[in-house]
Each structure stands twice: as C-alpha cells, then as structure tokens.
Amino acid sequence: MxxxxxxxxxxxxxxxxxxxxxxxxxxxxxxxxxxxxxxxxxxxxxxxxxxxxxxxxxxxxxxxxxxxxxxxxxxxxxxxxxxxxxxxxxxxxxxxxxxxxxxxxxxxxxxxxxxxxxxxxxxxxxxxxxxxxxxxxxxxxxxxxPDKCQALRALVGDVLTLASHSPDTFAQPNVIEHVEESILQAVDLAMAAASPTHEAKRLSLSNYLALVRKLDEFVAVNAGKTLYSADVARQLGVSVRTLHNAVVAIRGMSMHRYMRLRRLWNVRQQLVRGESPQSVKAVALVNGFWHMGEFTSMYRDLFGETPQQTLSAARKNTDSQS
CATH class of the missing domain: 2.60.120.10 (Jelly Rolls)
Structure with missing residues (x-):
C-alpha cells in the first residue's frame, strides 16, 4: 500500500x-x-x-x-x-x-x-x-x-500523514509555519548538495565568524520567538546560502542542524524548570518541533533521556523543595 x-x-x-x-x-x-x-x-x-x-x-x-x-x-x-x-x-x-x-x-x-x-x-x-x-x-x-532526496521524500510523507491523520495537532499555533520551514530546509539541503556555491571562496573566515556572531546575537535577542531561516538571513543582510556556509565553516554543522540544536536546548531549559503546567508536546510545538516521534528521538540522542523523563525529574525536584 x-x-x-x-x-x-x-x-x-x-x-x-x-x-x-x-x-x-x-x-x-x-x-x-x-x-x-x-x-x-x-x-x-x-x-x-x-x-x-x-x-x-x-x-x-x-x-x-x-x-x-x-x-x-x-x-x-x-x-x-x-x-x-x-x-x-x-x-x-x-x-x-x-x-x-x-x-x-x-x-x-x-x-x-x-x-x-x-x-x-x-x-x-x-x-x-x-x-x-x-x-x-x-x-x-x-x-x-540520494540521501537528500530520500530525506525530502520522507519529510513530505510525514507532513501529509500528520495533516491527514492528526489534524488537531496540525491546527495548533505555529505548527504549519514550522512544517513549512522544515520543507524549505530539506529543499535547501538538496539544492546545496546539487550545486555547491562559490560564496565560500569570496568570503573570508573572519567575515564568516562575524556573521555567525551576529546570528547568535539575533537568536538571543529573539529568544522564545519563532525564527525562520529566510527571515533571519534577511535581517542579517545576507542570503540563506551565505548564512548556511558561514555556520558550516564556524560551527562545523549545517545552519538547520545548529538552529535545531539550539531549539532542543531551549526545550530542555523549559522542561528542567518544571514550573509550567504545559505538556511535553506543548513545549515541543512552541519550539518548532511538530513531529513528536522525531523530536523524542533527537532529544533522547542528545540528552540520554526522553523529554518526559526530564520533565518528571524536574517536577519531583520541585515538589521536594516545596
């Protein structure tokens, strides 16, 4: 089927x-x-x-x-x-x-x-x-x-399945925007793999370093807000491709992976506080993670425990202190 x-x-x-x-x-x-x-x-x-x-x-x-x-x-x-x-x-x-x-x-x-x-x-x-x-x-x-093409196929399949079988999740605030950004990121990676840019040769490492520092400052100032790569690049006065190249050169990973890593850390910070009555799913959605299975897997790979375990431990700690 x-x-x-x-x-x-x-x-x-x-x-x-x-x-x-x-x-x-x-x-x-x-x-x-x-x-x-x-x-x-x-x-x-x-x-x-x-x-x-x-x-x-x-x-x-x-x-x-x-x-x-x-x-x-x-x-x-x-x-x-x-x-x-x-x-x-x-x-x-x-x-x-x-x-x-x-x-x-x-x-x-x-x-x-x-x-x-x-x-x-x-x-x-x-x-x-x-x-x-x-x-x-x-x-x-x-x-x-091939792997970029397969990733794009899988993502589109996941999006259609979620919108078809879990419309309530799809209707949550900002989920559609996060889905669109995920699709754009997947196409960005496919296009970058197909046509390597020459911008890296035109920009020196020092320029890349300055650009990534500006990116970090922008993300810090806009903490808690939904950030999309095209908007961030526009605010910094460069193309998405240039910003991606800068992050790869300085951070050793793609811009999308770097931003995802920051979002995962933001989720953990919110869960560790354990103060909010929000569920793990609600915190994940606010931070742009709409695919719950994938989110849980990435979180576990990064932190060695599930987000629910983090939240439960934080709440137990809060209860013991009160």
Whole structure:
C-alpha cells in the first residue's frame, strides 16, 4: 500500500481517488495540463493536496501518458518521485532518482510517463534569498545526493500523514509555519548538495565568524520567538546560502542542524524548570518541533533521556523543595 492509499480526508488534506483523465487533469492545480494517455485500460490515478500558508503539497499517482505541462508559480515548484521505481522523461532527459524538477515562474515541460508513477510537487509562493539555482521562468532537472532526496521524500510523507491523520495537532499555533520551514530546509539541503556555491571562496573566515556572531546575537535577542531561516538571513543582510556556509565553516554543522540544536536546548531549559503546567508536546510545538516521534528521538540522542523523563525529574525536584 502506498502513502497515497493511506491518506484520508481531513480539514487540511483533500483526497480524490478513481479519477478519470479529465478530472485528474483539472485538479492538478499547478498550471495548464494536457495529457494524452498511453495506456488507459487500467486507469487508477489519484491525487491528494495539502494547502499550507506559503506553500502547497501535491501528491499524484499518475498514469502512462504524454503530458504537456505549463507550470505557473509566483515562486518555485519542486517536483520529485516518491520512490526509485519511477520512470519519466522531461524535455527529452530521463529523470532518474535522485533528480529534482525545479520550476521558477512559468515554464512548459514536455513529459513522457511510460508507467504509473507516484510523484510529489511542492509549490512555494516565494523563495526570496534562498540561493536555489536557475533563472526566472525556467525549468531544469537538478541532480542531488540520494540521501537528500530520500530525506525530502520522507519529510513530505510525514507532513501529509500528520495533516491527514492528526489534524488537531496540525491546527495548533505555529505548527504549519514550522512544517513549512522544515520543507524549505530539506529543499535547501538538496539544492546545496546539487550545486555547491562559490560564496565560500569570496568570503573570508573572519567575515564568516562575524556573521555567525551576529546570528547568535539575533537568536538571543529573539529568544522564545519563532525564527525562520529566510527571515533571519534577511535581517542579517545576507542570503540563506551565505548564512548556511558561514555556520558550516564556524560551527562545523549545517545552519538547520545548529538552529535545531539550539531549539532542543531551549526545550530542555523549559522542561528542567518544571514550573509550567504545559505538556511535553506543548513545549515541543512552541519550539518548532511538530513531529513528536522525531523530536523524542533527537532529544533522547542528545540528552540520554526522553523529554518526559526530564520533565518528571524536574517536577519531583520541585515538589521536594516545596
């Protein structure tokens, strides 16, 4: 059973199954599509969509076809297969895993699918200052690393599953914003792996050091606030790519990992105080961790205990002192 088969309708996820060709085409929602079926005998296409605040996710089980797709977006569309068995040709080039389709603005693609595929497309309303390759109004295949592609697939699957089966969690304050940031970060890493930047050669280590110190100051001043990489980079007057390179050079890890580490420490500080009646889940959500299983695993790996154990110990200590 595929991911699409497991999804159910919710307040956030729309699912359409057993569509005919025309119905499928009309809901693709990413531009104008013209399909010519290659084999329609066992037509079983289906579709799911999740609309967030600044991006939308579209999951499609397609059918053998020749497709002329005129994409249109205010920002960028990133498309990828959800498994290694997929087979399609885009503008005469075979799109093999781990390739990503990157569309900026408007662009027309000639696509051939000899078989049914499970595809995901993420439409971003804006990608300002993210440093992704490519010109405006163009489409290109970006070959990234297999692990980055797989991480993006897994994340999109987790997001769709959460929005489908746990809409109450998805409706919590700031969860959607944190989800969007997670997706952007995953695409950032995939794009960085595909097209290494030359900015590191143009900026000296001292400049990187100054930039990371500014980042730390900014994070400290805005403690407790939801921070997104694009906003932070804009406030510091650099691109997301430059900020990422600086953190890698100075901190020895990606910016996303560094910021996540800081957020984990912030969670622990709140739990150790043990003063708040909030649950572990509430504290995690406030700090941008929407995937509870992943959060608990990362927390345990870092601190050697679960967040609930930290909170329980803190409350026992507080009770003994009172």
């Amino acid at each position: 595929s991911l699409l088969d497991e999804l159910v309708e919710s307040d956030f996820v729309k699912v359409s199954r057993s569509l005919d060709v025309d119905r499928f085409r009309s809901i693709e929602g990413l531009g104008e599509a013209r399909s010519i079926p290659i084999d329609a005998k066992n037509f079983a296409a289906s579709f799911a969509s999740l609309k967030l605040k600044s991006c939308s996710i579209h999951l499609q089980r397609t059918f053998p076809r020749i497709l002329q797709m005129h994409y249109s977006t205010t920002g960028a569309i990133v498309g990828f297969t959800m498994d290694d068995a997929a087979s399609l040709i885009i503008d005469g080039v075979e799109a093999r895993t781990p390739a990503l389709l990157l569309v900026k603005g408007t662009a027309t693609c000639e696509i051939v699918e000899q078989q049914a595929n499970l595809l995901a497309l993420v439409n971003f309303a804006s990608i300002d200052d993210r440093g992704w390759p490519g010109d405006a109004d163009s489409a290109q295949l970006i070959v990234t690393l």
